[in-house]
Amino acid sequence: MAAPPDPAPPTEGEIAALREHLSRPLPEIPVKYLYDDVGSELFERITTLSAYYQTRAEIGILEQRAGEIIELARPARLVELGSGAGRKIRLLLDALGPAARGASCTLLDINARFLQRSIERLGADYPGCRFRGVVGDFVQDLDRLGPPGGRLLVLFAGTLGNLYPDQRRAFLRRLSAGMDASDAFLVGLDLEKDPARIEAAYNDPEGVTAAFNKNVLSAINRRFGADFRPGAFAHRAFYDRAHAWIEMRLVARERQRVSLRALGMTLDLAEGAEIRTEISCKLTRESLARDAAEADLAIAGWYTDRERLFALALLCRVVA
Numbered sequence: 674m675a676a677p678p679d680p681a682p683p684t685e686g687e688i689a690a691l692r693e694h695l696s697r698p699l700p701e702i703p704v705k706y707l708y709d710d711v712g713s714e715l716f717e718r719i720t721t722l723s724a725y726y727q728t729r730a731e732i733g734i735l736e737q738r739a740g741e742i743i744e745l746a747r748p749a750r751l752v753e754l755g756s757g758a759g760r761k762i763r764l765l766l767d768a769l770g771p772a773a774r775g776a777s778c779t780l781l782d783i784n785a786r787f788l789q790r791s792i793e794r795l796g797a798d799y800p801g802c803r804f805r806g807v808v809g810d811f812v813q814d815l816d817r818l819g820p821p822g823g824r825l826l827v828l829f830a831g832t833l834g835n836l837y838p839d840q841r842r843a844f845l846r847r848l849s850a851g852m853d854a855s856d857a858f859l860v861g862l863d864l865e866k867d868p869a870r871i872e873a874a875y876n877d878p879e880g881v882t883a884a885f886n887k888n889v890l891s892a893i894n895r896r897f898g899a900d901f902r903p904g905a906f907a908h909r910a911f912y913d914r915a916h917a918w919i920e921m922r923l924v925a926r927e928r929q930r931v932s933l934r935a936l937g938m939t940l941d942l943a944e945g946a947e948i949r950t951e952i953s954c955k956l957t958r959e960s961l962a963r964d965a966a967e968a969d970l971a972i973a974g975w976y977t978d979r980e981r982l983f984a985l986a987l988l989c990r991v992v993a
């Protein structure tokens with residue numbers, strides 16, 4: 674895999690989408706822009722924070738139950754969406770045992786550098802397993818994952834929750850439409866819980882989540898020729914009980930005008946004006962089962978940690 678130029682120039686579609694997001698009554702930045710090289714490194718630091726329980730919980734579940742999951746799914750191919758540093762897939766490869774030799778593993782991520790690095794490391798550590806990297810967007814590029822049959826598709830970390838509920842349902846329908854009865858989908862879910870625990874995970878005292886949030890402005894500056902000043906914004910993360918999601922926003926510390934050259938637009942922000950940069954939905958077994966059923970998927974396996982903070986669900990297609 675050759676690394677593409679950094680940053681890749683924005684496509685017409687990306688320019689139109691960003692313009693539309695920034696023109697909303699509450700301006701937004703699409704969540705995928707959090708993951709430039711700096712943002713991806715910052716996310717890795719978030720996973721080590723004591724307040725950010727999600728990664729520890731999910732790895733703990735995988736350490737205990739990966740064998741069972743593999744036994745149930747019996748995959749010939751692993752396909753991970755949003756693979757990031759590519760650490761968790763190792764627990765599934767380990768559970769495959771000798772079958773990992775001769776298996777194939779496709780990783781898809783929006784961040785080319787992280788993807789290349791994880792493919793190289795995995796290739797060195799799992800000889801005999803064929804690794805393929807796809808730089809792409811899991812919302813748009815599901816048709817680039819190869820043909821159905823014998824695949825265990827995986828989306829870890831609770832990344833499904835970073836889609837709005839209607840996007841989540843559309844994603845599940847599209848994913849399901851490309852699956853056959855021998856495919857399965859393993860998805861990590863951050864579960865509903867005490868809002869204080871959730872808010873603490875997105876307001877760490879170390880300030881890493883704040884840096885991750887503000888870095889999206891630098892990513893937009895580089896990619897779209899904008900002149901956001903990250904220091905002119907404050908991090909805000911709060912739980913919205915009605916939607917059962919936490920959201921991250923950036924709050925303008927002062928009145929300002931931002932120019933976005935590639936969009937041919939300026940954005941005027943009053944002091945205190947906010948930009949939404951992420952939602953992270955918290956789910957339950959019931960809410961997932963409802964969304965899954967609409968997509969002709971059913972829960973075949975449900976795995977949680979002792980505190981029921983996080984879950985992995987194994988979904989199978991229920992109609993041909």
Ligand code: SAH
Binds near residue numbers: 708761781784
């Ligand atoms: N799977 C890793 C990383 C999770 S962070 C873990 O469990 O720790 C979310 C990952 O999804 C990042 O690597 C980010 O680059 C990727 N990502 C976010 N939005 C994406 C999109 N629309 N398409 C593809 N990858 C995306």
Ligand code: AVI
Binds near residue numbers: 830
């Ligand atoms: C990747 N995703 C599931 C993380 C989450 O918790 O929604 C991203 C993140 N945002 C702030 N901290 C971590």
